[in-house]
Amino acid sequence: MRAPSDSVSATYLEDANDDDPLKFLPKGFLERTKEKGLILASWAPQVEILKQDSVGGFLSHCGWNSILESIQVGVPIVAWPLFAEQAMNAVMLSDGLKVAIRLKFEDDEIVEKEEIAKVVKCLMEGEEGKEMRDRMKNLQDSAEKALKDDGSSIEILSQLATQLENFGGI
Numbered sequence: 001m002r003a004p005s006d007s008v009s010a011t012y013l014e015d016a017n018d019d020d021p022l023k024f025l026p027k028g029f030l031e032r033t034k035e036k037g038l039i040l041a042s043w044a045p046q047v048e049i050l051k052q053d054s055v056g057g058f059l060s061h062c063g064w065n066s067i068l069e070s071i072q073v074g075v076p077i078v079a080w081p082l083f084a085e086q087a088m089n090a091v092m093l094s095d096g097l098k099v100a101i102r103l104k105f106e107d108d109e110i111v112e113k114e115e116i117a118k119v120v121k122c123l124m125e126g127e128e129g130k131e132m133r134d135r136m137k138n139l140q141d142s143a144e145k146a147l148k149d150d151g152s153s154i155e156i157l158s159q160l161a162t163q164l165e166n167f168g169g170i
Contacts, residue, residue, distance in 0.1 A: 057123040062089040074140035076132040
């Protein structure tokens with residue numbers, strides 16, 4: 001969980017130098033929710049969380065690392081791009097690969113809670129969500145094959161290393 005910010009720039013990624021990074025939460029929130037969930041004040045082990053059987057989808061900003069991590073574990077995405085290439089990634093995931101569903105924004109770029117509920121329900125219960133999960137599973141299988149000892153990723157990296165070595169780069 002990150003503290004709210006009025007900044008639309010990448011500064012939201014900076015760690016707060018605050019003694020209590022969760023002070024923005026309502027009084028008693030942590031106590032009331034301790035048996036229902038886990039609040040982390042800084043970066044979370046995202047891949048380990050995504051690997052949990054109870055995770056049925058990933059609300060993501062569509063940064064490249066998050067996309068790769070989601071594919072690695074086969075979890076479909078609710079796309080909420082923030083800036084830079086993330087909007088393009090969201091289009092690729094939803095319109096191209098069809099493994100994500102995009103949130104619809106109001107004119108002032110506010111996403112209403114009803115919109116979030118609608119897309120989460122679609123992902124978790126609808127036929128479209130089932131098809132997204134099936135396609136994501138296929139992507140996961142392809143990624144696993146590419147990373148095996150004789151897979152395409154290993155082969156291409158080996159070729160690159162050989163070329164660099166031949167040019168005296170390594």
